Amino acid sequence: MSTKVLEVEGLRKRFHGVEAVRGVDLTVCAGEAVALIGPNGAGKTTCFNMIGGQLRPDAGRVRIKGEDVTGMSPRLLWQRGVGRTFQITAAFASMTVRENVQLALHAKAKRLNHVFGRMTANFGDEADAVLDRVGMRAEAQRPCAFLAYGDLKRIELAIALAAAPKLLLMDEPTAGMAPGERVQLMALAASLAKREGIAVLFTEHDMDVVFAHADRIIVLDRGSILAEGQPDKIKADPAVRAVYLGAGLAPTASA
Amino acid sequence: MTVLTPDIILIQALNGLASASSLFLVASGLSIIFGVTRVVNFAHGSFYMLGAYLGWSLTRHLASFGAFGFWGSVLGAALIVGGIGILVEMLVLRRLRRAPELYPLLATFGVVLIVQDAALAIWGPEDLLGPRAPGLTGFVSIFASRFPVYELFLIAVGPLLLGGLWLLFRRTRFGLLVRAATQDREMVAALGVDERRLFSNVFFLGAALAGLGGALQLPREAVNLNMDVSVVVEAFVVVVVGGLGSLVGAYVAAVLIGIIQAFGILFLPKVTLVLVFLVMGIVLAVRPFGLFGRSAASEGLRTVAQESVLRPLSTSSRILFALCVLLIGAMPLFAGGYAMGIVAELLILAVFAASLHFLMGLGGMASFGHAAFFGIGAYGAALALTALQWPIAACLLAAPLGAGLAGIFAGWLCVRLSGVYLAMLSLAVAQIAWATSFQWVEVTGGDNGILGVWPPPPFASRSGFLLLTLVLTAAALASLRIAAFSPFGYALRAARDAPRRAEASGIHVRATQWAAFAIAAAFAGVAGGLYALAKGSVFPTYLAISKSVDALIMVLLGGIGSLTGPIIGAFAFGGLEAELMASAPFWRAILGVVILALVIVAPSGITGVLGRQIGKRQKSAASA
């Protein structure tokens, strides 16, 4: 049995008197990719931000490898092995691809407070190795500001991987990408997770991506868990179809 | 100690409310303009001053029309100032719409300089006394005291204006469009609204309100050439304390500031100046977005136009720099004392500008109060030399130490905020430092400053001092450059590029920015200490807003996208200023025109333009 990396219990959050998340429990194990899906406004992002340390929950517990990390800042979570990518992709635009990863490696080595010595002199090979894993080695010298969106997503992933995370949180990782690229990116993330035993929790609206790469799916509706299970089970669940999946689009009748 | 009797309390409260109204007139216009156009309009104080001067001239011409003449003049002045606002918008700011917010700000400072000299040329340097308001010349009795009716009228103006603006924004289509454009002006245009006309109208409204505020001051105080900067700084305080974008907040803050000033004059006349800014600091420390403000996600103040990758110097650039250092080092062999003095001063300015660039360019924190640390360094060195009689090395160490300590304190306050709020809070901190230097006469000598701050031999001669300056400034500039490429420098840029990403990648964003603030302050202190020795004296003006703006101009003029930019900017600006001050009678206006021209023609700064030229040449060479 694989080990539990993330355990969430009874998570709750209220905004202006409205309960956005009302008692969510979930676990993610090492090497497992879990998708969190649900209608807009179901509380996915709120849940995500509570797990990622951007929001403090009103109630409930978040544990990483058994340690209670509820309410910790993103930086403290990072120290405990939580990596994340953002819905609105952000790499460090004023640096090259390699410098982005080198900086993450310096953070890992606790060398960010060094005021002397050139940053680019260290961890160059290690950075290239990380870039290799996401297929961006060839772009190492390019400034991030001029990367295509899909490549930027890979850099974000590389920055997270540089810290050797135990848990990877990916908020809408494929938003804004072309369908083909979406599947590629998530396939990459899922295979890295499998190979390196990283636990992955992601939110996503593209069902092709979700059904192809999630080991388990959790459906959120109005702040609580509506259904949870293997992709096939979720696909067939009438309640999930009603609130979220819909009946499927029919091609146009016009001719 | 003044005895506090009920009538004194009441009268001072009423005085405070009357000042609050005129402050609100200026602040509301500033707030409306900022909301829609994102322009931090330094020239708003100039609009106010022009309103007062124009009102004065009009009342003299229309004196024979009695009450109609006076009120017509007030209204006429407001309308003319509104028209001037439209001109400024059309001729200057419209061209800068796509530039980062700091460039329009700099442009409006150019307008301030031009208006100052224009007012001097038209109305002369003497204070001008305006007429009293017909029909409102009387007094009412409050307990045993007499209180002017005109002040009561002013007290009413504030709430009336607030109500009128509320109706305008909530009940008219113009108001609806202004509120929509405040959020997303491009989208408003895509929905078929002529945003340029909307902008012009907003500028008219904002400028006219300031003009009205100025004209309404005529019966209260003499019109003078210093009205502009003092009122605009107070209006900034009001807008920020109230919360950007909130008119109710602006009124409440205006009342708060008005009352504090009224009672401050009574009880703590020595620290009134400090008091206002202290209140601002406290409010922002507790409520970072002001009393009625909301999260300032959209109030960013972009400092870097396009994320530009910093590159280490090429070999040819290194050689060029080495040659420059050698050339300056050899100046005692061929140059005169005056030239050496100027060059030493330019070197000092380069460190001052580079220290601000470290904060602003690399850290993304635009400070409007960087002169505070320059000034503290200057006072530190001067006091160590004159009062404490320390050896020169210790004095030169006291400058960055004092400034750095001040930077640690100021940074702790400032890095909790970002964008315009950070800029304003840094301005407030600097004003506190300025007011302290001004009012703490026992230590600082007040307005008279500290004189006789001359370095001992071998640095007493022009050439000796130049060499000392060259060594120290070259070391300072090199250190800042090394820091920029160090892990810390990268972490600082990461915090600027994507703060959330940085935090989630193990970078302590606030601590990094705080450290950068202190470092920048310490280097500004190095510059300040040397400047004190170069000038042989220290004055409160070293900490004044104009000095902070000088630093901003140098950084932006040189180009914020490169580390060489501030150095080139300092030499260009410092050289120009020295040249103009020495020769031209209206040097401020000329400087203003130069700033406008540069901002409009070369918004990427000198290095940006040079970079493009070199790029072009390389391209054409490659294709040839």
Added chain:
Amino acid sequence: MTQAPVLSVEALDVHYGRAKILHGISFEAKAGEIVALAGRNGAGKSTTLKAIMGLVPAWAGRIAFEGQDITGLDTYRIARMGVGFVPEDRRIFTDLTVAENLAVGARPAKDERKAWSVERLVAVFPNLGRSLHRSAGHLSGGEQQMLTIARTLMGNPRLILIDEPSEGLAPVIVEEMAQALLALKRDKLTMVVSEQNLNLLAAIADSAVLLERGLVRHVGPMSELMSDESLRVRYLALP
């Protein structure tokens, strides 16, 4: 005599700074037609729509709306002529109420078609009717997307440019969106839709324009794109 197309784009070039984004894009949209702009990220779909709307300058080429040249016109003039724009990141005015958002876009109709009113819009987008006086910032993502379309319709456009309408929306909401767009099509509205979701395009579009790195690679009926796997693999990296 054939009628002039509602929109015609000829040899459009666009640069951002030093980078050339669009290289001679040409396509047309006929009256009442939905044209799909498909392509990977960075292919130039968004830029094409922004250039038509005058939000980014066209460096070369010609854009005509109902036969009139609109190249280089100010955005607001293009909007007033009858072109609506629905941006990709929604960009509703969150500080305004839903009704106020609609009011900003309101502009009288210029043709014989029935003008849009709040009542008529509520019939097409029922969710908006329930929250007319709520702050638009409190709407869910799906409702916000509907509001951007509704707000544009208030200007009574004859052509609307829609950028990535399904981005970030739940599948059920995407279906609702498709129904709404089809309702607009029955109203003879011409649309150009940039979109990544092929299923949505297949459900609504008549013809497709395939972009790759700023070039038009293929123009043809939507059904052709759906039946030709090699096209999809080549330009969309899709089976």
